[in-house]
Amino acid sequence: MSDPMDFLLLTKGPLFNLAVTVFALGMAARILEILVNGRRPNYSEARGGQWLPGLRTVLTRSVADPGTFKRAPFNVVVGWLWHLGFIVTLLFFIPHIALIKSLLGLSWPGLPNPVVDLVTAVTLVALVATLVHRRTHRVKRRISTPEDYLVWTLVFLLVLSGYLAYNRIINPYPLALGLHILCAEVFLIVLPFTKLTHIFTVFIARWYNGASFGRRGVES
Amino acid sequence: MRVFEKNPLEKGLAERLREHGVSRRGFLKFCAATASMMALPPAMIPAIAAALERARRPSVIWLSFQECTGCTESLTRSHAPTVEDLILDLISLDYHHTLQAAAGEAAEAAREQAMRDNHGQYLLIVDGSLPGPDANPGYSTIAGVSNYSMLMEAVEGAAAVIAVGTCAAFGGLPAAAPNPTGAVSVMDLVKDKPVVNVSGCPPVPMVITGVLAHFLTFGRLPELDEYHRPLAFFGQSIHDRCYRRPFYDKGLFAETFDDAGARAGWCLYRLGCKGPSTYNACATMRWNAGTSWPIEAGHPCLGCAEPRFWDAGGFYVPLSVPTGPASDYLLAAGAVGAVAGAVVATKARGRAKEEAAVRQPVTVEELEQKL
Amino acid sequence: MSATMSGLPSIPVQVETPAGGGACHGNALAILHEVRHALERLISTGEATRIDLHALPFGAGDEAWLTALLGTGEVRATIEALGPTSVQETAIPGVWLVDYHNAEGQRLALHLEITCIPGILRTQCRELDTAVATLDTRLGAATPGGSRPLS
Numbered sequence: 001m002s003d004p005m006d007f008l009l010l011t012k013g014p015l016f017n018l019a020v021t022v023f024a025l026g027m028a029a030r031i032l033e034i035l036v037n038g039r040r041p042n043y044s045e046a047r048g049g050q051w052l053p054g055l056r057t058v059l060t061r062s063v064a065d066p067g068t069f070k071r072a073p074f075n076v077v078v079g080w081l082w083h084l085g086f087i088v089t090l091l092f093f094i095p096h097i098a099l100i101k102s103l104l105g106l107s108w109p110g111l112p113n114p115v116v117d118l119v120t121a122v123t124l125v126a127l128v129a130t131l132v133h134r135r136t137h138r139v140k141r142r143i144s145t146p147e148d149y150l151v152w153t154l155v156f157l158l159v160l161s162g163y164l165a166y167n168r169i170i171n172p173y174p175l176a177l178g179l180h181i182l183c184a185e186v187f188l189i190v191l192p193f194t195k196l197t198h199i200f201t202v203f204i205a206r207w208y209n210g211a212s213f214g215r216r217g218v219e220s
Numbered sequence: 221m222r223v224f225e226k227n228p229l230e231k232g233l234a235e236r237l238r239e240h241g242v243s244r245r246g247f248l249k250f251c252a253a254t255a256s257m258m259a260l261p262p263a264m265i266p267a268i269a270a271a272l273e274r275a276r277r278p279s280v281i282w283l284s285f286q287e288c289t290g291c292t293e294s295l296t297r298s299h300a301p302t303v304e305d306l307i308l309d310l311i312s313l314d315y316h317h318t319l320q321a322a323a324g325e326a327a328e329a330a331r332e333q334a335m336r337d338n339h340g341q342y343l344l345i346v347d348g349s350l351p352g353p354d355a356n357p358g359y360s361t362i363a364g365v366s367n368y369s370m371l372m373e374a375v376e377g378a379a380a381v382i383a384v385g386t387c388a389a390f391g392g393l394p395a396a397a398p399n400p401t402g403a404v405s406v407m408d409l410v411k412d413k414p415v416v417n418v419s420g421c422p423p424v425p426m427v428i429t430g431v432l433a434h435f436l437t438f439g440r441l442p443e444l445d446e447y448h449r450p451l452a453f454f455g456q457s458i459h460d461r462c463y464r465r466p467f468y469d470k471g472l473f474a475e476t477f478d479d480a481g482a483r484a485g486w487c488l489y490r491l492g493c494k495g496p497s498t499y500n501a502c503a504t505m506r507w508n509a510g511t512s513w514p515i516e517a518g519h520p521c522l523g524c525a526e527p528r529f530w531d532a533g534g535f536y537v538p539l540s541v542p543t544g545p546a547s548d549y550l551l552a553a554g555a556v557g558a559v560a561g562a563v564v565a566t567k568a569r570g571r572a573k574e575e576a577a578v579r580q581p582v583t584v585e586e587l588e589q590k591l
Numbered sequence: 592m593s594a595t596m597s598g599l600p601s602i603p604v605q606v607e608t609p610a611g612g613g614a615c616h617g618n619a620l621a622i623l624h625e626v627r628h629a630l631e632r633l634i635s636t637g638e639a640t641r642i643d644l645h646a647l648p649f650g651a652g653d654e655a656w657l658t659a660l661l662g663t664g665e666v667r668a669t670i671e672a673l674g675p676t677s678v679q680e681t682a683i684p685g686v687w688l689v690d691y692h693n694a695e696g697q698r699l700a701l702h703l704e705i706t707c708i709p710g711i712l713r714t715q716c717r718e719l720d721t722a723v724a725t726l727d728t729r730l731g732a733a734t735p736g737g738s739r740p741l742s
Contacts, residue, residue: 003447005527008497009543012533016542017549024553025560032561037568094471095540098490102541103550112471172446173457174497174526177539244715246672249691253699255643262641262702463616463650485616485650503648509697516651 004175011181019185020103026192027200034204039212047217050210057210058203074133078126085123086159089116113166120163127156151194158183235273247272254437257430259452259501271437278436279338280345281331281374282316285367286360286394286403287348291385292318294422295429297508311432314342317362328363335377343435344378346371346406349387349394353409355402371409380414380441381406384428389417389447390527397531407448416441417448419500421524426505427453447527449499458495458521461503464488482518492536494523616650619657622703626686629705633685639706645698654701661686668712674699678709 064076090096094110101107110116131152134140161180163169170176190196198205213219237247251269255262284292296319313319314334315327322330334342350367351359357366375381383406386392394403407415418431431450434442442450459465467473467487474482475490487493498521502513515521520536523529533543622642629640644654662682670676674694680687687709691699 003527005497005532009528009532012541013543016546017544020546021549021553024550025557028554028557029561029564032558033565036562036565094473094489095538098538099540099542102537103547105547110471113469115471168457168460172497172499173459177497243672244717245670245676245711248711248715249670249673249676249699252689252691252702253693256645256700259646261646262643265641461648463618463648463653465648466617504646510645512651 004172004178008174008178008181011178011185015185016181019188023188023191027197030192030197031200031204034201039208042212042215044216046215048214050212050214053214054207054209054211057213058206061206061209074129078129078133082123082126082130085119085126086155088119089123089159089162092116117163117166120159120166123159124156124163127152127159131156147194150190151196154183154187154190154196158187254433257426258434258437258442259430259505268437271439275436275439277312278379279312279314279334279342280432281314281334281342281378282319282345282347283362283367283370283374284317285346285348285350285371285388286401287385287387288393289318290422291347291388291428292316294420294425295384297425311343311436314338324363331374335374339377341379342377343432344374344381345384346381346388347384349391349403349405350409351401352404355404359401368409371406375410375413378413380416380435381410382416382418382431383407383448384418385423386419386421386524386527386529389419389449392421393530395530414441415448416444416450419447419449419454419525419527421522421529423525424453424501424505424507427501445499449525453501453505454499454525456499458498458500458503458515459493462495462515463503464515477518485518488515488518488520490538491520492534492538493520494526494529494532494535494539495521496539498523498526498529500525616653618647618649619653619660622647622657623660626683626703626705630683630685633705633707639704642703642705644701644703658688661688670711676711678712 069076088111091100091108092111093116094113097107097110134144134148134152158180161176161183165173165176165180168176170179187196191199237250238244242250248265248269251265251272252262254272255265255268258268260268312334315331317323317327320327320330348360348367350371351357353368357368360367362370383389387394387403388406391399391403391405391408394401395405407417416431418428420427427450430453431442434450434452442452445451445454447454459468462468464485464487467485468489472481472484472486473490474486474488476482477491482488482491489496493515495515502521503515506513506516522535523532526532533541622644625642629642632638632640644657649657658681664680664682664684666678666680668678670678674692674696676692677690678687679690685705685707687704687706689702689704689709689711691701693699
């Protein structure tokens, strides 16, 4: 019998195990590869330390300098908005916290549901705005690859399905929840093999940059 | 017991009640209670009264298969209008092996008689799942007849089939993995007759009588959802009708069964409440003559009205938590991935070192000579 | 048996009663707005409304809160038919509480009626056909000039 409850149990059971396995395998392999490979040996004489400049770049690259802001205010504001929204929704929605606790044993206080709901709505609008901007901006349109659109679609569907499930717009609920979990699973499976990897590598990359600046004695 | 009494079938209900000394006000009150029981809005009361005036007394055959009698226990606790005085008086319960006085061959004869006399007219109620046609029929028999043959024989002359309880509706506990008796639901076997599922383990008593009342009142079955459940009772989730919903919305959750939140009556989501994915009428009809219901008593909803609730993971595990050992997979796959990544990277480094060792420096002069 | 003998005080069960009497979960508030709309309908078109309070997701205390807020009006009546039914006008004119019980005292339904008079209080027109006959019987049985009327 194929019905919404069977579908939900499939997504909560075998499919979730599969997704988590592919994700953990892929992500651990990639991160270890990056860390063990390290960087090309630099034979020049070091002109400064690496750790502090590395950390400083992690910070400075996250906060846009005034020049960047002036040139591309939309990218900075909307980019920040939906990234923050995504993180808040992912980490501070109570059912998500319950899920993370069951996986990692870690738990923290959540936010009231209406707050998360509002943040999710803002995130959805911001995501749509990024797509419109990508399609209408001459340069962005040229440099966009199919992978960019794939990643946007996955993120958007993940947030949208969660919003629909929470607000119970799709019925019955087991179908809505199952769809949301399925989106999350596709997201997890694709994550290690697309630019979504930046969720885990962004700060490593920024630190490497900063560390390299520090060694060369330039401002990080 | 008047349950098995034969009454003339031709008189309408209003007339029968009047003969019993029930006044018009009593009849209207009965209609108000019936509307409440059928979960219909009070605006429907005049229509119910008009329909009940003409209502006939249907014959009902109740078959119990692989069940625990909890559904019958629940039915007999239906309070409004009292089951003995009204509902069972209004239907002719011709066979129910737990409630009837007759036993053995006499009981089976009563069933066969009712099936003959009311062929094509009677309501067939089933509680309990049954071993499917491919399973060993010996797992459950009545008077030496397998459940499967008895059901199929009784279905043949039935106007409609009402599957009472999650076992009859969806397989229930007998169908729990690894399903040793090959238990299936009524819906799995009956394809050519209307099937109504009144799920719940057990169903709310008023919901059982409500569905009967609907058939009695309007002479047809109520509107159903995709699981063949009456929408009037199963149209909304427990979560949507829960009086604790405001706490869910405010983010106030009980974390254990005895913390300050639990005592203040906060939302039970984190204690495993399946209210969001469960569709039933508990939140409004309540149990024990409208006294209370599980969540009001401080216990999370188990989701007993939904298919597969018996195999859907722990009762006290939040709905968002996966049912399998996902953290084991996460850990194992992470470890394997880390080793694989490290091995690949180390090999690459080794190759780079080897190549560096055999590297032959080239000067600009040498290059220019070659070109 | 006294509480000390049964050892009840040694059981560490704590029952908390929320401050300010009954615990209201706020679920009754929406009903009051519905009542308001029903009153407006009654005034403008004369259309009566019935609300089944048993079909609503009330928590413990919500119903008490609602009835306390609606208050008690001038009329209270009891009908004996298939068990007692009590009809109570609230302090809001036109808003009635009709509480249906069966003979065993269990509640069958609890309705809020927004109307000038609940239908169940009226004489039922269907029964008027027996009215004259009943009166005639009683007239026939009465002794002319007798001091004790039939009860």
